[in-house]
Amino acid sequence: MRRFVLSGLAVKAAATALAAQAQPAPGGKCINTRDLRNHTVADDHTLYFNVGGRDVYRVTSSNACLAGVTSTDSIVLRYRASTGRICNKLDWDIASQGGRCIVSEMTRLTPDEVRALPRGVKP
Numbered sequence: 199m200r201r202f203v204l205s206g207l208a209v210k211a212a213a214t215a216l217a218a219q220a221q222p223a224p225g226g227k228c229i230n231t232r233d234l235r236n237h238t239v240a241d242d243h244t245l246y247f248n249v250g251g252r253d254v255y256r257v258t259s260s261n262a263c264l265a266g267v268t269s270t271d272s273i274v275l276r277y278r279a280s281t282g283r284i285c286n287k288l289d290w291d292i293a294s295q296g297g298r299c300i301v302s303e304m305t306r307l308t309p310d311e312v313r314a315l316p317r318g319v320k321p
Contacts, residue, residue, distance in 0.1 A: 227306065228285040229255065231275075236321040238269040245273070245292070245299075246307075248321040254307045257290060263299035269318075271295060 233250035240246060242262040247255045267273075276291040284290060284304075292299040312320065 227253075228283040229253075231282045231284060234275070237273055238319050238321045239264050239267050239271075240319045242296075246315070246319060246321045254312045254315075254321060256303075256305045256307060257287075257292070257299075257301055258303040258305075259292070259299040260302040261297070261300050263292070263297045264294055265296045267294045267296050 229247075229249050234247055235251060236248040238246045240256075242265045243259050245257045245259075245264065247257060249255055271294065274293040276293070287301045287304045290299070290301040290304065292301065307315075
């Protein structure tokens with residue numbers, strides 16, 4: 199009986215951890231994939247996406263999947279969620295010629311942060 203209780207606690211802890219990772223985008227906003235307009239590559243780990251001409255999101259990968267990739271290169275974006283919405287970092291499935299990206303963070307930039315982006319990086 200004791201073993202079952204510990205297993206149940208472990209399952210509950212794992213479910214809580216996954217739920218924490220799957221929180222909606224900052225500000226509670228999801229991205230509709232049809233609104234993704236443009237992207238730029240900032241470095242080996244960072245992409246910026248123009249969303250609907252209104253917002254800019256920074257997507258950071260934990261691996262160097264963008265090494266040698268420029269903003270004019272194709273980025274393959276597969277949609278994991280069948281809803282056509284990206285609500286958290288786990289919904290991204292990005293690949294480039296540098297490999298598949300492991301998304302570690304997605305951040306909606308403030309207007310001031312967007313204005314501060316270097317000219318060649320702003321999508």
